[in-house]
Amino acid sequence: MLPQDIEASAAAVIQAALKAGVMVATAESCTGGLVSAALTAIAGSSAVLDRGFVTYSNEAKAELLGVSDALLSEFGAVSEPVARAMAMGAVARSRAAVSVSITGVAGPGGGSVEKPVGLVHFAAVARDGAVVHVARRFGDIGRGEVRMESVRIALALLLDAVST
Template structure:
């Protein structure tokens, strides 16, 4: 279902979670659940993945993850501040102790000069509680490509969060 590298990355997250006893959660916007989908494609994932939040709308980010409305108004959904709040909310509203969040503009529309198609913000909370952020400018490479590249980045960040 997923490319081999994504499948291998999801397997690595599961193995690391099993080894460390860490449960994970995802908070996804532009990927629409692909990260949790990649993880659940692997047998045994239920021992590591607690839940996945697909919060495509701003209202869902507020209601399901507790993202402050003022963050969305001030910085917009595609921002470092919102990515960090999404990751923190995923841990606070689940049984997970590590999480990853993704929010971006996959295209083909929806971009702007400040936030062009292909801009994606990621955040991860490690089991130590530290939140890290990554910003990627994939460019206008097509909706599917932006989403798959985002899954790759998110799984790598989640692996680091589980092993931190």
């Protein structure tokens, strides 16, 4: 169902989380649950995936993850501060010690000069509590491709976070 490299990355996350004895959570916006889907495609994922939050709207980000209205108003949903707050909220509102968040503009519309189509912000909370942020500008490569590339980066960040 998913590309082979994504399934391999998801399997690596599951194995690393099992070895580390940690639960993980996801907080997804533009990927709409694809990271969780990749993880749950792997047998044994129930031992490490606590939950996935699909928070497409600002209201969902606030209600489910505790992202403040002030952050959303000041920086917008597609921003570093919101990605960080989403990742921290996923840990705070789950049994997970590690999380990854994704928020971006997948396209084809919805972009602006400041936040063009293909801009995606990621954050990951590691086992030691450190939060890492990454931003990518994929360009207008198509909605599906922005989402798939985002899954690849999110899984890599999650693997690093589990291993830290």
